[in-house]
Amino acid sequence: MTTNAKEPRSRLDPEPVPRRDWLGLSSLWAMGGALLFGLAGMLKLPKAAVLASPSKxxxxxxxxxxxxxxxxxxxxxxxxxxxxxxxxxxxxxxxxxxxxxxxxxxxxxxxxxxxxxxxxxxxxxxxxxxxxxxxxxxxxxxxxxxxxxxxxxxxxxxxx
Ligand code: FES
Structure with missing residues (x-):
């Protein structure tokens, strides 16, 4: 006799992530990283890149x-x-x-x-x-x- 119900998987043997989901998650992480990188660059912008010369x-x-x-x-x-x-x-x-x-x-x-x-x-x-x-x-x-x-x-x- 066979059963149709899925047996619960063990935590030590998780269900493999489908390739399509893995690519979606990777692109989401890449977008998040790019956003953080851009924000860090924008926060650095207001600082002057040159030092003021001493007063004459x-x-x-x-x-x-x-x-x-x-x-x-x-x-x-x-x-x-x-x-x-x-x-x-x-x-x-x-x-x-x-x-x-x-x-x-x-x-x-x-x-x-x-x-x-x-x-x-x-x-x-x-x-x-x-x-x-x-x-x-x-x-x-x-x-x-x-x-x-x-x-x-x-x-x-x-x-x-
Ligand atoms: S820089 Fe040429 S003599 Fe002073």
Whole structure:
């Protein structure tokens, strides 16, 4: 005698998943993965991909005992600050030839790239630099000096 009723299968021997169902489940998992991947990408979008550059304006405290004619170079800046009897002034240390950073020395500045030499006031003493080093805007707010690397002033402009 045969029975038509299906016998319950054991948990250790599950019914095989038909091929069509397996393909459907796989595509569902693939769609879910793609959706999560896209969401993760969209969440990352609002973050800026570039870092902001430091401000061109910065405060500087020059040493009290800075000798006349000696440069003070604030750390991380391409600026040399000088103090004399007429006041304070700032000279850019970006060479006017091809943009290397010039190094201060006893006579002024020297460019390590092609050998241009500049006086303490930025005038060209030896080429190939075509122009003097530009002077930068310095403001004095009650003893607090602020230098603006983005603004040049006529050479000879000093702040008391
Ligand atoms: S970059 Fe300074 S001399 Fe050429």
């Amino acid at each position: 304006k910065f405060r500087v405290a020059i040493p009290e005992n800075l000798p006349v004619g000696e440069a003070f170079v604030p750390p991380g800046r391409a600026v040399a600050v000088f103090k004399d009897t007429d006041g304070v002034y700032a000279v850019s240390t970006i060479c006017t030839h091809l943009g290397c950073v010039v190094k201060p020395n006893a006579e002024g500045f020297e460019c390590p790239c092609h050998g241009s030499k500049f006086a303490v006031n930025g005038d060209v003493k030896k080429g190939p630099a075509p122009r003097p080093l530009p002077w930068l805007k310095v403001t004095n707010n009650g003893g607090q000096l602020t230098i603006d690397e983005g603004t040049t002033v006529p050479n000879g402009t000093k702040v008391a």
